[in-house]
Amino acid sequence: KAGVTQTPRYLIKTRGQQVTLSxxxxxxxxxxxxxxQTPGQGLQFLFEYFSETQRNKGNFPGRFSGxxxxxxxxxxxxxxxxxxxxxxxxxxxxxxxxxxNWDEQYFGPGTRLTVT
Amino acid sequence: KxxxxxxxxxxxxLEGKNCTLQCNYTVSPFSNLRWxxxxxxxxxxxxxxxxxxxxxxxxxxxxxxxxxxTKQSSLHITASQLSDSASYICVVRKAYGGxxxxxxxxxxxxLSVKP
Numbered sequence: 001k002a003g004v005t006q007t008p009r010y011l012i013k014t015r016g017q018q019v020t021l022s023x024x025x026x027x028x029x030x031x032x033x034x035x036x037q038t039p040g041q042g043l044q045f046l047f048e049y050f051s052e053t054q055r056n057k058g059n060f061p062g063r064f065s066g067x068x069x070x071x072x073x074x075x076x077x078x079x080x081x082x083x084x085x086x087x088x089x090x091x092x093x094x095x096x097x098x099x100x101n102w103d104e105q106y107f108g109p110g111t112r113l114t115v116t
Numbered sequence: 117k118x119x120x121x122x123x124x125x126x127x128x129x130l131e132g133k134n135c136t137l138q139c140n141y142t143v144s145p146f147s148n149l150r151w152x153x154x155x156x157x158x159x160x161x162x163x164x165x166x167x168x169x170x171x172x173x174x175x176x177x178x179x180x181x182x183x184x185x186t187k188q189s190s191l192h193i194t195a196s197q198l199s200d201s202a203s204y205i206c207v208v209r210k211a212y213g214g215x216x217x218x219x220x221x222x223x224x225x226x227l228s229v230k231p
Contacts, residue, residue: 004159042223043160043205056217090159103209104150107159 002026004093004108012114018079021111025072025093031055032074033105034066037088046089049074078113086115118143120208122222130230133196137225139189139206147211147218151180151191154203154224163191163204193227201229 005024013019025032034046045058049068066076072093078085092105120141129135141149148167152160164175166182166189173180177200179192193200206222 043221045217045219045221048217058217092159103148104162104165107161109157109159 004091004106006089006091006108006111008111009109010112010114012116013081015081015083015115017081018077019081019113020075020077021089021091021113023074023076023091023093023108025074025091026106029093029095029106030072031094032068032072033092033094034074034076035090035092036060037090037110038086043090046076081115083115086113088112118208118210118220120206120220120222122204122206122225124225125223126226126228128228128230129196131196131198135193135196135227137191137193137204137206137227139191139222141187141189141206141208141220141222143187143208143210143220145211146184146187147209149182149189149209150207151178151189152205152207154205156202160205196229198229198231201227203227 007022031050033048035043036046037043046060046064047057047066048055052068063079068074088110090107090110092107094103094105123138148165150165151163153163154160163178164173164180166180168184177194182189203224203226205224208220210218
């Protein structure tokens with residue numbers, strides 16, 4: 001079974017630009033979550049999508065948005081990039097229903113975003 | 117406030133030695149606790165999950181313990197290998213609600229195993 005894939009793996013953008021990151025979950029997984037990881041803050045929850053609906057949102061500004069498509073693939077968008085947005089953005093998918101490990105998340109390799 | 121604190125922040129050990137990583141949490145109500153291993157440049161991978169009734173669980177050379185009374189967990193690595201060099205992240209899930217937004221993440225312990 002293929003794992004979670006994220007594209008692109010690396011990205012360099014200029015302050016003020018916008019960026020779209022993509023995530024393809026494991027086949028059959030309906031929940032996709034996004035995280036920002038920085039050395040100082042660790043993993044921080046951005047939002048979760050389940051069956052095309054945003055189920056929960058972390059404490060990030062409205063510049064961060066996302067969506068999920070009917071095939072469970074998800075995208076996140078960051079508008080008006082700031083230097084502080086430089087981070088590793090991780091996507092994770094989970095079954096989110098049934099079974100003992102219903103909530104176990106499988107992470108993708110991440111997209112390394114650098115804002116200059 | 118729901119928090120997960122990990123110690124130490126970083127650790128250097130020699131290959132073949134054992135080590136123990138600590139995780140203290142104040143999350144309530146508690147559902148489960150996971151330990152993840154994150155290799156450099158890769159996403160975290162789940163090592164083990166502990167529920168309220170479980171005290172010890174092993175996964176190869178990794179053994180996790182949970183004391184739900186004191187709200188402490190540890191991850192013990194036996195006979196360390198160079199491939200154990202990674203960050204280890206403790207994640208606690210609040211009970212009630214299936215959203216991944218109910219997860220509280222520790223900042224991780226960075227382990228370096230030297231030859």
